[in-house]
Amino acid sequence: xxxxQISEPGEAPRAARHRHAAGIDLGTTNSLVAAVIGERAVTLxxxxxxxxxxxxxxxxxxxxxxxxxxxxxxxxxxxxxxISSVKRFMGRGVEDIQKLGDRFPYEFVQAGQGMPRIRxxxxxxxxxxxxxxxxxxxxxxxxxxxxxxxxxxxITVPAYFDDAQRQATKDAAQLxxxxxxRLLNEPTAAAIAYGLDQGAExxxxxxxxxxxxxxxxILRFSKGxxxxxxxxxxxxxxxxxxxxxxxxxxxxxxxxGRDADQACLQxxxxxxxQAKETLTERDEVEFTIERPDGSLxxxxxxxxxxxxxxRPIIKRTLAPCKxxxxxxxxxxxxxxxxxxxxxxxxxxxVRDMVGAFFQRQPHVDIDPDKVVAIGAAIQADILVGNxxxxxxxxxxxxxxxxxxxxMGGLVEKLIPRNTTIPVTRAQKFTTFKDGxxxxxxxxxxxxxxxxxxxxxxxxxxxxxxxxxVAGAAHIQVTFQVDADGLLSVSAKELSTGVETGIVVKPSxxxxxxxxxxxxxxxxxxxxxxxxxxxxxxxxVEAERAINVLQVALDESxxxxxxxxxxxxxxxxxxxxxxxxxxxxxxxxxxxMAHLDRATAEFAERRMNASIHDALTGHKVDEICPD
Amino acid sequence: xxxxxxxxxxxxxxxxxxxxxxxxxxxxxxREMQSAVHPxxxxxxxxxxxxxxxxxxxxxxxxxxxLRHPMSRIRYMLELKGVDPRQADSSPDPAFLARQIEWRETxxxxxxxxxxxxxxxALSEEAGACIATxxxxxxxxxxxxxxxxxxxxxxLELQYYYRLLEExxxxxxxxxxxxxxxx
Numbered sequence: 001x002x003x004x005q006i007s008e009p010g011e012a013p014r015a016a017r018h019r020h021a022a023g024i025d026l027g028t029t030n031s032l033v034a035a036v037i038g039e040r041a042v043t044l045x046x047x048x049x050x051x052x053x054x055x056x057x058x059x060x061x062x063x064x065x066x067x068x069x070x071x072x073x074x075x076x077x078x079x080x081x082x083i084s085s086v087k088r089f090m091g092r093g094v095e096d097i098q099k100l101g102d103r104f105p106y107e108f109v110q111a112g113q114g115m116p117r118i119r120x121x122x123x124x125x126x127x128x129x130x131x132x133x134x135x136x137x138x139x140x141x142x143x144x145x146x147x148x149x150x151x152x153x154x155i156t157v158p159a160y161f162d163d164a165q166r167q168a169t170k171d172a173a174q175l176x177x178x179x180x181x182r183l184l185n186e187p188t189a190a191a192i193a194y195g196l197d198q199g200a201e202x203x204x205x206x207x208x209x210x211x212x213x214x215x216x217x218i219l220r221f222s223k224g225x226x227x228x229x230x231x232x233x234x235x236x237x238x239x240x241x242x243x244x245x246x247x248x249x250x251x252x253x254x255x256x257g258r259d260a261d262q263a264c265l266q267x268x269x270x271x272x273x274q275a276k277e278t279l280t281e282r283d284e285v286e287f288t289i290e291r292p293d294g295s296l297x298x299x300x301x302x303x304x305x306x307x308x309x310x311r312p313i314i315k316r317t318l319a320p321c322k323x324x325x326x327x328x329x330x331x332x333x334x335x336x337x338x339x340x341x342x343x344x345x346x347x348x349x350v351r352d353m354v355g356a357f358f359q360r361q362p363h364v365d366i367d368p369d370k371v372v373a374i375g376a377a378i379q380a381d382i383l384v385g386n387x388x389x390x391x392x393x394x395x396x397x398x399x400x401x402x403x404x405x406x407m408g409g410l411v412e413k414l415i416p417r418n419t420t421i422p423v424t425r426a427q428k429f430t431t432f433k434d435g436x437x438x439x440x441x442x443x444x445x446x447x448x449x450x451x452x453x454x455x456x457x458x459x460x461x462x463x464x465x466x467x468x469v470a471g472a473a474h475i476q477v478t479f480q481v482d483a484d485g486l487l488s489v490s491a492k493e494l495s496t497g498v499e500t501g502i503v504v505k506p507s508x509x510x511x512x513x514x515x516x517x518x519x520x521x522x523x524x525x526x527x528x529x530x531x532x533x534x535x536x537x538x539x540v541e542a543e544r545a546i547n548v549l550q551v552a553l554d555e556s557x558x559x560x561x562x563x564x565x566x567x568x569x570x571x572x573x574x575x576x577x578x579x580x581x582x583x584x585x586x587x588x589x590x591x592m593a594h595l596d597r598a599t600a601e602f603a604e605r606r607m608n609a610s611i612h613d614a615l616t617g618h619k620v621d622e623i624c625p626d
Numbered sequence: 627x628x629x630x631x632x633x634x635x636x637x638x639x640x641x642x643x644x645x646x647x648x649x650x651x652x653x654x655x656x657r658e659m660q661s662a663v664h665p666x667x668x669x670x671x672x673x674x675x676x677x678x679x680x681x682x683x684x685x686x687x688x689x690x691x692x693l694r695h696p697m698s699r700i701r702y703m704l705e706l707k708g709v710d711p712r713q714a715d716s717s718p719d720p721a722f723l724a725r726q727i728e729w730r731e732t733x734x735x736x737x738x739x740x741x742x743x744x745x746x747x748a749l750s751e752e753a754g755a756c757i758a759t760x761x762x763x764x765x766x767x768x769x770x771x772x773x774x775x776x777x778x779x780x781x782l783e784l785q786y787y788y789r790l791l792e793e794x795x796x797x798x799x800x801x802x803x804x805x806x807x808x809x
Contacts, residue, residue: 019670151670152669152670181669181670182666182669225657326799379666382666383666383669383670384669384670385669385670391661393657393660393661393664393666394664394666395660395664419687419691420687420690420691421687422665422680422683422684422687423684423687423688424681424684424685424688480680480684482665482680483664483665483666483680483683541672541673544671544672545672545673545674548671548672548675549672596673596674599674600674600678603674603675603678604678607662607663607675607678607679607682610662610663611659611662611663611682613662614658614659614661614662615639615640615655615658615659
């Protein structure tokens with residue numbers, strides 16, 4: 001932790017002020033925000049004390065969109081402009097959305113390739129922008145509760161989210177003006193909240209069935225280390241599917257055609273959801289439904305019939321459960337506890353079937369709606385630097401294999417699923433034509449052999465390869481997955497050392513220009529233009545860099561730097577300080593880049609020293625084995 | 627101090643280059659090192675530190691992943707000696723080849739009979755015993771540069787036994803359909 005203390009000059013590093021941070025559970029049906037207040041992580045409510053914010057955004061013809069509770073009814077009254085379950089569309093193309101099986105009341109507009117937009121009275125919006133509205137509402141709620149701006153947030157995503165879905169989530173946060181400290185997997189967040197609470201050691205299964213996504217993760221807790229052994233799931237399976245089968249049952253029973261109008265269908269889905277919730281406690285639920293012709297249908301759904309309807313859906317969660325055990329290389333007897341997360345685990349049949357599979361009673365005494373946000377808040381508090389002494393370590397994995405397209409439309413896997421992140425893999429390529437200066441790489445994610453059966457993530461075009469005879473150029477392409485589970489790619493020609501340029505074309509994501517454009521659109525105040533915003537960002541980043549460096553120099557400048565090296569750094573530091581307060585962001589950027597180059601070696605040496613200290617700080621016999 | 631990004635994986639963990647590794651010690655050191663450099667420790671740090679932290683954490687993960695499994699460890703040790711197992715052209719021992727065919731037939735019989743019975747357990751046990759013997763051989767051969775080619779031959783044999791175990795596991799899973807994983 002020593003390197004991350006940031007302090008004003010002259011201030012003791014340990015006396016760092018408290019920084020506002022929050023954990024956000026951006027859910028399919030509901031979203032929550034939580035923060036550590038005092039010593040406890042709590043979810044933050046609105047003025048009426050509601051903790052759950054329905055993930056519903058209603059666009060109005062004039063004025064800004066409305067988010068949350070009061071708008072849920074408009075899902076029925078104004079279905080085209082009231083968007084719910086937008087999480088299901090994140091990082092997806094139109095054809096994926098059609099495959100979800102639902103009939104959505106929205107009009108999707110596909111502008112060329114890439115991310116579709118939803119047509120509303122206020123304009124066309126991508127799922128990223130809709131999600132950003134939900135995040136803005138949560139941000140506001142947190143800032144009001146904490147009494148100040150947020151320095152950073154942890155946003156949770158389903159563990160089984162692929163790269164495009166994760167990137168879309170991060171883009172939404174950027175649009176909402178949030179600094180994302182980390183994207184955290186939902187079951188892992190739940191494990192943090194649960195594990196820290198119970199002080200549990202051993203191997204745990206986290207079964208997380210939410211509104212639209214399913215995850216199963218196997219984690220080992222041991223002495224402050226949370227290690228994800230394996231994860232599996234289905235990012236298009238959840239409570240929404242249960243609502244749909246009940247709605248279809250109602251349609252059939254009430255003899256209502258599938259061509260009924262949207263408002264009628266939405267109303268039936270609403271009844272279906274209520275029936276599902278009622279049946280967690282009661283044995284029967286009664287309906288009175290108005291048919292399109294105005295006549296009424298009265299009926300009842302008993303729990304046994306309900307269970308027959310939903311059993312196939314719950315059964316679909318058991319195949320990933322089986323696979324995850326195998327991937328983690330354990331058997332059910334190795335698991336000491338099964339933890340249930342997500343609103344859908346309230347259904348008694350889910351608990352029964354999961355209990356039967358794992359051969360033990362699942363743990364249900366924590367609130368399955370709140371636990372993810374609580375875990376995210378705990379992690380956010382640590383990451384923002386409020387707990388300098390905390391030695392909790394979280395080791396998560398990549399949920400789906402990453403590969404590249406090779407000859408014949410086959411996939412060559414580069415990073416297998418359940419590899420601990422961060423991870424880098426280098427792969428060498430060569431040219432097949434004389435004088436070839438460019439090359440295309442298609443990156444896919446998934447477990448199947450054929451490219452067409454996997455998710456297309458992006459096409460990378462390498463250019464600037466020095467012209468040589470065929471096969472002479474050796475291009476090393478490095479794939480890096482960071483701690484958020486996000487992929488980046490870089491390339492270098494090995495014989496000449498030339499860094500080749502890369503153009504990324506995300507298959508379902510937004511390009512940087514599109515995000516920039518959206519950011520510009522979203523800034524309404526005249527004073528708050530994009531340049532002013534950029535300047536502020538550079539000023540803050542420069543200040544941070546200066547502070548971090550000063551602490552680092554005080555701590556180990558003498559030990560790790562020669563006088564000559566020190567002089568070079570001091571000079572670059574002075575140059576940045578000279579422009580940092582000014583209004584020329586390009587000058588700040590340039591001075592920062594200069595300082596970055598001047599200090600790269602020093603920073604690396606410091607990190608080496610910290611590894612060295614970690615290894616020698618304990619004698620071998622002090623290191624506790626598992 | 628040599629920078630971690632260029633050290634070999636053993637030195638990275640402060641271990642001698644030897645096939646025999648104390649798993650618990652490796653894991654303990656891995657955790658100590660990740661505690662020092664993991665990106666979570668630098669989530670609020672300057673961009674430069676975040677970048678270096680990411681590189682080092684990835685390197686440590688790669689090293690740990692390579693060293694913790696016997697096969698990737700052997701492969702890596704061969705590579706350190708300049709032997710590329712993918713470009714091996716060593717011809718397998720005829721007796722070994724004959725034994726391979728026999729095992730494959732046994733596996734097929736078990737698959738068709740639909741009853742894992744004792745056959746599968748006995749086969750897995752035998753493969754396990756062969757693996758243990760071969761690992762000891764390879765460990766000794768890797769210490770002696772004159773015996774690298776037999777280390778490579780034994781490495782390739784090991785690959786076969788591990789695949790065999792994997793297949794036996796697949797058949798077991800298939801036969802006990804509906805049952806959750808291995809218990």
